[in-house]
Amino acid sequence: MTADAARTLEAERLEQERMILDSIDRWLERDVRPQVMHLxxxxIYPDDIVEQMKALGLFGAIIDEEYGGLGLRPSVYAKIIERISTVWMSLSGIINSHLIMAFIVQRKGTEAQKRELLPRFATGELRGGLALTEPDCGTDLQAIRTTARKVGDHYVVNGTKTWISNGIKGSAFALLVKTDPAADPxxxxxxxxxxxxxxGFRVSRKLEKLGYxxxxxxxxxxxxYKVPESRLIGGVEGxxxxxxISGLELGRVNVAARGVGVAQAALDEAVKYSQQRQTFGKPIHQHQxxxxxxxxxxxxxxxxxxLTEQAANALDRGDRCDYEAGMAKLFATESAVENSLDAMRIHGGYGYSKEFVVERLYRDAPLLCIGEGTNEIQRLLIARRLIENNPA
Structure with a gap:
């Protein structure tokens, strides 16, 4: 391909991505924002909005076009998540957990698995999420107790997973198990x-939450529970x-983008209120x-x-990005918490009222510091990579 052809192709791609982002913005303002407070x-699970998300192709956002997806770059996907989270963060979780599952299949699955599953993921016909966490195992995934025992051409699974997003409404999950509990490491x-x-696969209960x-x-x-051998991702155990880890790289970029969206929403609400509210004869933004x-x-x-753009761009290139994604996730989510609290303080008593958006932002933001690996773990991972990159 010539340099001119490459530039033309890139220009066409950028224009397509701009049009997609513009359509997302219009949809959020027209069909989502008016319903958020009530839902x-x-x-209330947003069934109607989920159907609209299917029609927009969001459940196939990062799935390659050859498998029926939009084939968007992770950096564009991060911008979509930021926009959605500025309006209602919960919607981003419905997409993210599903797309982590799709991302794992696309990166690690066999060609047969890709051709069978990805087109169904892309349309939202088959949607769900990631089943990693267990009652006695969160951060330490190697301590999971759910087992899968090979019997003929299928595996028999026993165990419990908890805090699974889309667990009730979803129909398929990327399920992490022990096929050899005695393995070392x-x-x-x-x-x-x-x-x-x-x-053999049932939902025991819905978990009530402060926010989200x-x-x-x-x-x-x-x-x-019996799962066919053909559904073993990659076709091999171990x-x-x-x-x-591959899926969580995308997940951490997503959570960072959510953090940006929530922090931006808190800023927008604070700026608007500071221009409307007056004390001592002037708008409060004029007070130092x-x-x-x-x-x-x-x-x-x-x-x-x-920071989020830097991590997403590394994913675009296919580079290892745990360092960049960890930093983005850490800083953006802490920023969301700090901005939501500052917005509440700027609103004064009204910030504590359920009639104002900032109350929801204040409840939603803390989850981001916990999900996809706690921020304490991100700090440790960042430090570890820092030492690896700077040997004594």
């Missing part, structure tokens, strides 16, 4: 399956941890105490967005 306060005995709901309403979080029970908060909030948003 969120009543913890432990990760060598871990495998991952695409598990569709059926006999609308999206269902559930506990999943596997009792002698690569489950590698699958999980408020201006200082607004300055810090705007800086956090910009820094978070740049």
């Amino acid at each position: 969120e306060h009543n913890d 432990r990760h060598k005995g871990m495998s991952m399956f695409i598990a569709e709901k059926g006999d 309403k609308g999206i269902d979080s559930a506990e999943l029970i596997f009792e002698n 690569v489950g941890m590698a699958c999980a 105490a408020i201006a200082l908060k607004l300055g810090d909030m705007a800086t956090r948003v910009m820094a978070s967005r740049l």
Whole structure:
């Protein structure tokens, strides 16, 4: 391909991506924002909005075009997630958990698995999420107890998964199990399956949450659940941890983008209110105490967005990006928490009222510091990579 042809192709791609982002913005303002307060306060799953998300192709956002997806770059996907999270963060979780599952299949699955599953993921016909966490195992994934025992041409799964996004409404999950509980090191005995709901696979309960309403979080029970050997991702045992890590790279970029969206929403609400509210004869943004908060909030948003773009661009290139994604996830999510609190303080008593958006942002933001690996773990990973890159 000539240089001119390459430039033309890149220009066409950028224009297509711009059009997609513009359509997302119009959809959010027209069909989502007017419903958010009602759905969120009543913890109602947004079935109608999910159908619209299917029609927009969002469940296939990063799935390659040859498998029926939009084939968007992770950097564009991150921008979509930021926009959605600025309006209602819960919707981003419905997409993210599903696309982590698709991302794992696209990166680690066999060609037969890709051709069977990805087109169904892309349309939203088959959607779900990631089943990693267990009641006694969160951060330490190697300590999971769910097992899969080979019997003929299938595996028999027993165990429990908890805090699984889309657990009730979803129909398939990337399920992390132990196929060799005695393996040393432990990760060598871990495998991952695409598990569709059926006999032996049930939802035990919906988990109630402080924030992150609308999206269902559930506990999943596997009792002698049979999954075909053909659903073993990659077709071999022992690569489950590698699958999980691959998916979590995308997940952390997604959570960072959510952090940017929530931080931006908090800033927008604070700026608007500071221009409307007056004390001592002038708008409160003219008071130094408020201006200082607004300055810090705007800086956090910009820094978070740049860190997230850097991590997403590394994913675009196919580079290892745990260092960049860890930094983006850490900083952007802490910024979301700080900005939501500052927005509440700027609103004063109204910030504590459920009639204002900032109350929801204040409840949603803390989840981001926990999900896809706690921020304490991100700090450790960043430090580890820092030492690896700078040997004594």
